[in-house]
């Protein structure tokens with residue numbers, strides 16, 4: 001791929017003004033000597049590296065008109081055809097493949113089959129080689145494995161270096177990752193590194209049958225519209241998807257595929273993990289819970305979440321909250337369900353004193369069964385509830401807990 005910045009060698013004086021303003025450290029000044037360049041009375045010349053994002057910040061700094069950003073359409077379209085295959089980033093934590101990876105494999109399999117191409121997974125970590133076969137059984141045709149002691153804990157720089165290097169080398173057409181804390185931390189950097197776009201938090205993915213490009217759908221304008229985003233001029237087409245947006249498939253024991261061990265050159269990590277603290281302690285993890293009891297502004301105050309916790313205990317449920325309850329400081333942010341909170345897909349979701357704003361629904365509407373308790377019969381939550389109870393949470397919730405407790 002050509003660098004997106006053109007440096008006119010006959011005009012450049014090697015003054016270094018562009019180097020100072022580049023926000024990505026993508027420019028340096030080097031001696032002309034030993035290079036086959038047009039004759040010049042200047043000893044140095046500016047050189048661009050692969051960190052260049054074509055942002056154009058350097059252009060005004062050049063008094064000699066020696067810089068130009070290459071036409072994006074032209075740059076992008078020159079070798080689109082050479083990118084093939086669908087990739088998913090197979091996130092693991094402490095050596096355990098995360099469910100979001102299986103969900104991406106199920107969705108990636110559909111996309112790859114529609115394109116008639118291969119589905120590959122990228123797995124990085126320490127002592128994780130033996131997990132590659134599991135990914136094949138869940139749908140991958142190939143697994144690229146990077147296994148090393150440096151990768152024992154997640155590290156943004158290393159993950160970015162590795163995935164960007166693999167993309168440069170193998171040129172996948174589509175790259176999908178989970179919108180988890182790890183995915184969010186490094187995937188955008190990879191997209192910048194490989195000079196392509198990224199659509200975060202997609203809620204649906206599809207292939208345009210005519211153009212064979214990825215249709216990336218996500219909520220926009222505060223969740224009021226669904227936008228379908230495309231990446232027509234650059235590759236790979238990159239998207240992140242939250243946990244539980246797609247359903248897992250089923251493994252096929254004994255399925256065969258190719259495992260490719262990679263040893264990319266790693267830069268030194270700039271950070272070091274000192275200690276890993278588990279925020280949730282022993283509580284039920286919201287994203288994994290089969291039953292969730294959630295509370296909203298209708299609970300009236302933080303003390304009333306104790307009432308929900310009692311119901312949750314009887315049901316073996318996790319406790320969730322609307323953003324209104326979180327913003328009011330009644331519940332910690334990791335309990336928030338919705339567009340800017342967690343996406344959940346439990347078997348049963350009990351919404352207590354929650355109105356059903358579109359941003360809340362974005363995080364829970366795919367629950368198998370929804371029970372809503374609200375004193376307003378016109379509350380929008382009743383539009384999607386399977387069972388609606390018009391009543392006061394302070395009467396209904398303790399009654400439910402009592403019935404469950406006493407059988």
Ligand SMILES: Cc1cc2nc3c(=O)[nH]c(=O)nc-3n(C[C@H](O)[C@H](O)[C@H](O)COP(=O)(O)OP(=O)(O)OC[C@H]3O[C@@H](n4cnc5c(N)ncnc54)[C@H](O)[C@@H]3O)c2cc1C
Nearest residue numbers: 296297298322323324338339340341353355359360375393
């Ligand atoms: C960009 C953006 C992102 C957002 N992200 C999220 C998100 O991730 N998650 C989220 O939840 N929201 C999110 N919101 C906020 C969202 O728009 C709503 O403001 C929020 O969901 C409302 O929370 P609520 O239903 O608890 O409160 P309200 O809308 O105030 O509803 C309270 C409900 O409780 C009922 N009620 C009151 N007292 C009782 C009682 N005693 N018994 C029974 N019912 C009672 C009322 O009838 C009412 O329906 C986002 C908003 C924006 C703009």
